[in-house]
Amino acid sequence: MTKQVVLQGGTVLRTGSLTSEQLDIAIGDDGRILGVGPALAVPPGARRADMAGKLIVPGLVDAHQHLDKSRTRRRVVNPSGTLAGAAAGYKAYAETVTRDDIAARALQTIEACVAYGTVAIRSHTNIEPQSELRGIEAMVDVRAACVDKLTLQIVAHVTSDATRMLPEAKAWLLGAVARGVDAIGGVPAFSDQPLAFLDMVFAIAADHGLPLDLHIDEHLDPDAILLDAVIERTRRHHMGGRVAVGHCSALSVLPPERVRRFAAGLVEAGVAVITLPAANLFLLGRDASVLPPRGVTRVRELLAAGVPVAAASDNIQDPFVPTGSGDLLEIARWTLLAGQLGLDDLGAAFRMVSSTPAAIMGLGADWGLHVGARADLLITDAADPDDLVASGAMTRTVIVGGRVVAGKLPTIHPHAA
Numbered sequence: 001m002t003k004q005v006v007l008q009g010g011t012v013l014r015t016g017s018l019t020s021e022q023l024d025i026a027i028g029d030d031g032r033i034l035g036v037g038p039a040l041a042v043p044p045g046a047r048r049a050d051m052a053g054k055l056i057v058p059g060l061v062d063a064h065q066h067l068d069k070s071r072t073r074r075r076v077v078n079p080s081g082t083l084a085g086a087a088a089g090y091k092a093y094a095e096t097v098t099r100d101d102i103a104a105r106a107l108q109t110i111e112a113c114v115a116y117g118t119v120a121i122r123s124h125t126n127i128e129p130q131s132e133l134r135g136i137e138a139m140v141d142v143r144a145a146c147v148d149k150l151t152l153q154i155v156a157h158v159t160s161d162a163t164r165m166l167p168e169a170k171a172w173l174l175g176a177v178a179r180g181v182d183a184i185g186g187v188p189a190f191s192d193q194p195l196a197f198l199d200m201v202f203a204i205a206a207d208h209g210l211p212l213d214l215h216i217d218e219h220l221d222p223d224a225i226l227l228d229a230v231i232e233r234t235r236r237h238h239m240g241g242r243v244a245v246g247h248c249s250a251l252s253v254l255p256p257e258r259v260r261r262f263a264a265g266l267v268e269a270g271v272a273v274i275t276l277p278a279a280n281l282f283l284l285g286r287d288a289s290v291l292p293p294r295g296v297t298r299v300r301e302l303l304a305a306g307v308p309v310a311a312a313s314d315n316i317q318d319p320f321v322p323t324g325s326g327d328l329l330e331i332a333r334w335t336l337l338a339g340q341l342g343l344d345d346l347g348a349a350f351r352m353v354s355s356t357p358a359a360i361m362g363l364g365a366d367w368g369l370h371v372g373a374r375a376d377l378l379i380t381d382a383a384d385p386d387d388l389v390a391s392g393a394m395t396r397t398v399i400v401g402g403r404v405v406a407g408k409l410p411t412i413h414p415h416a417a
């Protein structure tokens with residue numbers, strides 16, 4: 001018996017399109033999209049669902065989270081509310097953290113994200129001396145456990161004291177690669193040898209054919225910028241299109257001409273930027289006595305220069321960010337507000353949590369709303385993607401691999417031959 005379903009008469013945002021249109025979507029037995037077009041035929045035995053008044057978009061993509069740390073806000077202190085305070089607080093907790101604890105918290109956050117319409121997450125997973133590879137091992141288990149609900153990528157994230165232990169860090173990274181991580185990452189600014197740290201992670205990523213996703217310039221010091229070193233190494237290792245940098249907060253303190261030069265360098269080298277407004281707004285600039293800064297990178301200028309810019313959740317309910325629902329539309333909204341985008345940029349904000357992060361994560365033709373893509377869809381009562389960012393949605397149905405994983409399809413009718 002066929003499991004085919006035809007979603008009829010919805011407002012559909014096709015892959016690569018900036019505007020939505022009235023179309024049907026056919027989903028095949030294999031959970032992939034069989035057809036997208038007007039008035040598709042419903043094969044005998046297939047089901048059909050009436051999508052009148054519904055917006056159907058590809059599922060949302062969260063290019064930067066920390067699932068291993070999520071939901072630790074009641075267990076870890078950060079009295080100063082700073083990045084250093086959060087890192088110090090978590091280090092003490094990492095000593096005792098167990099695989100089961102990490103997995104349970106991560107799965108709880110994944111459930112929330114899926115319910116809000118996220119179908120793929122890239123999660124930076126701590127490697128530090130206190131926990132070594134426990135986080136990586138836990139997240140490998142989690143990736144397998146949620147394979148029917150979500151595409152999960154694991155970044156081996158060298159952080160805290162491990163950034164100052166290069167030989168040990170290299171051994172841990174190779175261990176993480178052997179366990180099947182999807183990308184290499186870390187925080188070079190925490191290292192006492194940031195350039196040697198960068199050389200090490202670039203070499204391991206290049207040697208193993210893995211993308212690189214680094215935390216870069218999560219501070220407001222114009223004299224401590226590492227972005228130029230990342231651009232130079234991306235060129236040298238021919239890794240254009242395979243390198244992403246999170247934060248780049250320090251760009252916000254540079255004069256416009258220097259920002260333009262950095263933006264041109266990012267475009268030319270093929271480095272993408274992921275802005276993380278929640279952590280920036282919470283952690284940065286607390287020492288300012290007047291005019292507290294936003295700490296968000298130069299989103300407008302980077303977009304205008306053609307840099308791929310995604311927006312992502314970063315930390316969810318931990319000492320780095322005590323809030324977080326898992327709703328990427330909330331993050332798109334904050335990016336528009338904190339980045340001071342314009343009234344016409346709602347669509348751009350939407351793309352920052354959908355097509356751009358999908359490209360950064362290398363999801364390829366599997367992701368999107370076109371024939372052959374996996375049927376990973378978000379169905380809401382919004383009028384169009386602009387509306388989805390502006391006001392959100394009162395109802396959400398999420399389909400992954402052709403299967404409803406959250407909410408429900410409005411009406412399903414078996415179709416007689």
Ligand SMILES: [Zn+2]
Nearest residue numbers: 124215246314
């Ligand atoms: Zn992060």
